[in-house]
Amino acid sequence: MKRAEYLTFWINLVNVMIIHCHSVNGPVNTEKKRSKLYKDFTYQIGCHFVTIAGILCNILKHHGTCDWNVEKWDSLHKNSPLILLTEEPRVTYSICFHSMTSPNLSILTPNNVDQELNQNI
Helix, strand or coil: CCHHHHHHHHHHHHHHHHHHHHHHHCCCCCHHHHHHHHHHCEEEECCEEEEHHHHHHHHCCCCCHHHHCCCCCCHHHHCCCCCCCCCCHHHHHHCCCCCCCCCCCCCCCCCCHHHHHHHCC
């Protein structure tokens, strides 16, 4: 999978998960409740179960969510080619956290991911 396809898939997935999570559970008004919700809300992707916080911290290397004491994935996951080896700071500006300060939701494609990430900064 190319880098642009990889970023597109995981950013779009985490945004859909956040929208679905808040649609099912309603809005949350504290960071503590949000972090618990994002650590507990799970999707099954293939044979893997993933959480919003797990994707943000372990795959996209989003620095803010790693403060939520997210369980680090085992070595099988860490050796996956789908894990970013370095932090991508532009991801912060593409995740819609369902708050007033979140960026507008946009659906990314591999053709526009870099342009959208740069535009959102």
